[in-house]
Amino acid sequence: MGIIDDVQPLIEQVRDTTDPDEVIFYAVSFFTTEKNLKELSDDDCIQIIKKLIEVNSDAQLAAEIAMVIAEKKGLYSFARQIVSDKSKYTGDDWSLTQFDEKRLEVLSFTTIHDPENCPPEIIMTYDEMIGPDNPIRNEWDNIDWEALEVQFFKGYYNGEYFEVGRVYEDPYEDDHGETYYNSYYFELESFGGYDDNALENIKESINNSSYR
Numbered sequence: 001m002g003i004i005d006d007v008q009p010l011i012e013q014v015r016d017t018t019d020p021d022e023v024i025f026y027a028v029s030f031f032t033t034e035k036n037l038k039e040l041s042d043d044d045c046i047q048i049i050k051k052l053i054e055v056n057s058d059a060q061l062a063a064e065i066a067m068v069i070a071e072k073k074g075l076y077s078f079a080r081q082i083v084s085d086k087s088k089y090t091g092d093d094w095s096l097t098q099f100d101e102k103r104l105e106v107l108s109f110t111t112i113h114d115p116e117n118c119p120p121e122i123i124m125t126y127d128e129m130i131g132p133d134n135p136i137r138n139e140w141d142n143i144d145w146e147a148l149e150v151q152f153f154k155g156y157y158n159g160e161y162f163e164v165g166r167v168y169e170d171p172y173e174d175d176h177g178e179t180y181y182n183s184y185y186f187e188l189e190s191f192g193g194y195d196d197n198a199l200e201n202i203k204e205s206i207n208n209s210s211y212r
Contacts, residue, residue: 003044004051015055020095024064027052031068045073049082059089063102067109076110076118083107100159107158108195120201122211126154149181155211157202160193164202 004011013026030036031045040048049069053062062082070079083103086096110118130152151166170182186206188199195201205211 003040003047007048007051010048011051011055014052014061020058020060023056023058024061027061027065028068031065032072037072040073042073042075045069045075046078049078053082053089057088057090058095059086059091059099060095060102062089063099063106066106067102070106070109070113074113076114079106080110080118104159104193108193111158111201112195112197115197120158120195120198120205122155122157122202122205124153124155124211126152128152148179153202153206157191157193157198158195160191162188162192162198162202163190164188164199164206166206 007030010026010030014023017023017026030048049065052065066079066082069075069082083099083106086099086103089096089099091099107121111120128151130150131148147167147169148171149168151168153162153164153166155162165187166184167187168181168184171179172182173179186199186203188202191198
């Protein structure tokens with residue numbers, strides 16, 4: 001018998017139960033049971049999860065499974081894969097909203113615990129060079145870098161909004177009267193998440209142009 005045959009009662013519960021909370025309880029309880037955690041291989045878990053999502057494609061269920069499998073089994077890359085595309089799942093407004101919230105937890109958790117294989121998702125929505133008289137800058141009352149030139153970025157780090165500036169300092173002019181700068185530093189102006197490495201990761205992404 002294969003692993004899917006062995007867990008057929010769980011699959012039937014997840015497929016046939018109409019109460020979403022009960023479905024999540026059955027799935028999460030299965031993957032947090034110490035006996036199951038010890039006996040199931042990583043491949044067993046992946047097979048079971050794929051089958052559960054196949055028979056019940058509820059968005060919240062998928063995200064809850066992704067979180068628990070990351071926490072309890074350390075399947076970080078697979079957990080991120082589960083939450084990578086919300087369009088694959090169904091559900092009402094509540095379920096889809098819960099998916100979004102749990103997805104952020106999955107991304108943050110896997111980034112912290114497996115940074116080499118699960119780099120943060122950084123999406124840049126704004127990238128502009130601004131000076132002290134630029135009206136775009138003056139709209140942001142909480143930003144006061146007192147610098148001649150700032151490269152201002154806005155975007156999302158694992159789904160959390162951020163604002164960051166690359167602040168240029170120590171200006172000089174070349175023989176043609178062009179202004180250049182000897183150094184710069186980064187300033188994280190706004191960030192809604194809790195990742196202590198956010199600024200370092202955003203800086204690296206900007207310097208390497210590795211963001212989307």
